[in-house]
Amino acid sequence: MSGHGSGPPSWAQLGKLGLLSALPxxxxxxLDNSIMLVAGDAIESSLGAKLGLSGLACAALGNVVADTTGSSAPPPAARLPACLPPTCLPAQxxxxxxxxxxxxAGAVGIIIGCLVGCFPLLFIEGDGAEGKPEAA
Incomplete structure (x- = not known):
């Protein structure tokens, strides 16, 4: 079947649909994870000690910053599916x-995006030894 009719979508169509779903x-x-980490670290280093906030409280406040940023300025990739021709007919x-x-594909996209968005951890200074036993 060619996949262009009203039959089931072809593997190629599903692949394109998956990519269009995963990208945004x-x-x-x-963006959400990387902004949350950077903002949470900045909050922890500037206000955390002054206000007696835990690391998790600072991370939660960083998440507020990330979510607010994400909701007020959607990335261009969120508009990408609307710009491209549909891969499937509405019935498909x-x-x-x-x-x-x-x-x-959306779930896989967000999981991979969150994992890659952890990259600020490579640059955030910390002792990294809290709760870890010393090597013998």
Whole structure:
């Protein structure tokens, strides 16, 4: 089947649909995690000790900054699917395979984006030895 009719979407169509679904989620996860880490570290080093905030409280406040930033300025990748031609016909997009592809690709995109968004940890100074036993 060619995949261009009203039959089930082809593997190529599902692959493109998955990519279009994963990309904005990846960008969101990346930006959300990286901004949260940088903002949380800045809050911890500037206000954390003065106000007696725990590291987790500073991270939570950093998440407020990240979520506010993300909601007020959506990344260009969030608009990408609207700019590209659809990979499937509307009837195909309602089919189970397309819905599963969209949902699973979005989840994978956000997971990978969040993991890659941890890169600020490479640059945030800390003793890194809290709660770790010393090597013998």
């Amino acid at each position: 989620c990846f960008v969101f996860g990346f 997009q309602q089919m189970r395979a397309a819905r599963l592809t969209t949902a699973s």
